[in-house]
Amino acid sequence: MDKFDHKILAALHENARLSFAELARRVNLSAPAVADRIDKLERAGIITGYHVGVDLARLGFPIQCVIELTVKHLEFYAVLEKLKDVPGIVSCESITGSSGLLLKVAVDTMAALQTLIAELMQYGDTKTSIVIDTPITPRLPPLPVD
Known part of the structure; x- marks a missing residue:
């Protein structure tokens, strides 16, 4: 893992819905390079899934x-x-x-x-x-x- 992988992980942790194009802009790589890196991170088991944050209290579980x-x-x-x-x-x-x-x-x-x-x-x-x-x-x- 290098600094680009770290930047990708940080950006996805903040917002897992970012497009490859937006991630590429944020980390200063091309969209295909970002897609390839994400694929490698998934295959390595570093990225294990994409999740939504939920406010449990607003969902009815205060x-x-x-x-x-x-x-x-x-x-x-x-x-x-x-x-x-x-x-x-x-x-x-x-x-x-x-x-x-x-x-x-x-x-x-x-x-x-x-x-x-x-x-x-x-x-x-x-x-x-x-x-x-x-x-x-x-x-x-x-x-x-x-």
Whole structure:
């Protein structure tokens, strides 16, 4: 990867809908060169998809939380399979430490959150934290400059 690939990634991270022509203008390459580089980044598994940012509160899910779920080691993979079908779970990360799983959750009411937590408690211990703000939006780490 060189500085052009880094610039392409930064531009796509900001707006994944940019055309090849607009990307080419921003990174000072031709549109075919940009298309070729994006293809290589996709084949290398660096670009894994194109996503839309959604305001969950405006979508009707004003209550967002992170829930640490501590699962017994022997049940870990079985629980992961069950969690894939639980509505309200927006993402799931396997983490180090005592918890094991970090769930991001979005629900419409406190009653829905209570129901979700009760469902999760059958798989292990939970620790819930309400998200009150996202002062730093998701971003790329600093990319090296060639």
